[in-house]
Amino acid sequence: MAIVQGWLPPTRENWEFLCSVWQYFPVITLGQWVVDWYPQGKTSTESRWNIDGKIGWATMESAGFVVLLYIMYALPRELGIGELPWGNWTLAGCFVIHYMYRAIVSPLFLNPSMSPMSPLVWIMAFAFQVMNGISIGGYLAGYGPTTQDHWAARSEYLFIGLVIWCWGLLGNMFHDDDLREIRRAANRKQQREAKASGKRVESVDKVYMIPKNGLFSYVLHAHYLCEWVEWAGWWMIGGWGFHPGRAFLINEMTTMLPRALQGKRWYEQKFGKEKLEGRKAIIPGLL
Template sequence: MAALPSLFPPSPGVYSWALCIFQWFPLVTLGEWLSDYHPAGKTAQRNSPFNLPGRVAWCVMEVIGPINLAYLLYPHIGNLSNWNLLAASLYIIHYINRSIVNPLFVAPSIAPTGIMIVASAAWFNWLNSTCLAGWILGIDHLGYSSSDEGENQGFGGVLPYIGLLLFVIGMIGNIRGERTLWRLRREEALRRQQQQNEKGDSAEKKKGKNPFDNVYVIPPAKGLFRFVLYPHYLSEWLEWLGYVLVGTAVLPGWKDTASLPLPLAPWFVPFAALAKRFAVPFPLPAVAFLVNEVTAMVPQAKRGRRWYVNRFGEKAVGGRSAVIPGVSFL
């Protein structure tokens, strides 16, 4: 209990540890390549006693991020630059859609979710939002310098605007991809329901069962789904790549990556070198978020492709990769 004041809100020391832990998250995702066990969504274990209702689970585990970020930033909101406020707002907008709009108002149904998935996602979102909040606030002991509060010039000055454009394009693609899948599920469920009504079979209706529950279709190879089965994943990565570029304008700027007191994970060293090469800030928490999202979602997409093949056949999949166009092993 004595440690709680340093967690809520996190002290600079807690932020340092959070960022240190969060940048090593890709190692955790290695286990996802080795197992199909994922008690959520299409691969949910629907009769498990360790399940939580899908809508509630999705809302709870995702809403932690925007609530935590807003809680940490609110007392300091008057001291933040416009770009800092924009970085915070973009994150919150994305997660309000993800944690409230989608599960409570848009998705036709959400499969029960294992409590392990809920706990791990909640932990991820708390770590991520804590790291982003510390970065947006500019906690100095991690290498930020309040003396660098001028806007980026030249090439670096254009990056935040490019990033904002990419974020908007990515978010639109992400929303369109998800809602296309949900529309297809609704149409298929209504088609089945109509067939049952024509046969006079209303057993499912009598049970009060959600007619959309456990109804899945393989998306036709049109639009966003022409080359991959999970274009909404690819769109989300574009969104967070744009967020990284927006992050190059977050103040105070990155003074010297070599002076960072915590060692960078090896996979971040090239990004730091690239930022140094072009003399632009290196927004480590935003880059960590992007890398962690990709490493967590690629094995999920690969698992999902196997599920589609097993359920609908390779012919229906039509040679489409899971998430990266033209990469056959995915």
């Protein structure tokens, strides 16, 4: 049963149209190069309309893998496909694992706190995830390869891509946790001070320090860089013809790069250039 007729799951015509439009998403990100305003995370602003950081992040980031899983359940039935090949489920599984961590485990269970976000950020991120989920889901659920022979012919690339994806995911998790430790340490300090003085513990939403472990020794947004590596490996699993994977990687890079450069300017203003010790924004030795 279709949730949205013609779109969830998508017809081939609608899916092809969305994929053709989706490849032009980088044009939308051009505004990020000239405007530093980004009301989310460390650059969030005070507003009565703000959404709780944890709830906002979990709901907007979950949309992609939920849409993907629904399409992979519903579309093969409409197309009369009895069983999808294991390669399709490998790509889907990698996608779901990443977003289960990023959308559910990380914000709701691991992060000590998250700054509130603007509803505009939520809407844009939610739309990104839905379009991405339809693009990838349509490919994996019937409009891309549907035979085991397709994957057997490229098993070595699948293995190499999967290894790269795993290392990217582990790197992402490691550097995410390094950022969390900054707030965990601040919270422990406040707990000790509160116990000694009898005062109430304040929020650590706006506690920031310069991260220094791992790739943070070279760049300020090492978690972004690791995510790029992760999705590059994921695209390699699917191959050059996996155009939704390619579009996803490019769209991620074009929206995260200006965000990282903006974040570097924020660190410079808050701590001073000399404290950054020559660190780049996201690409060691380059940007």
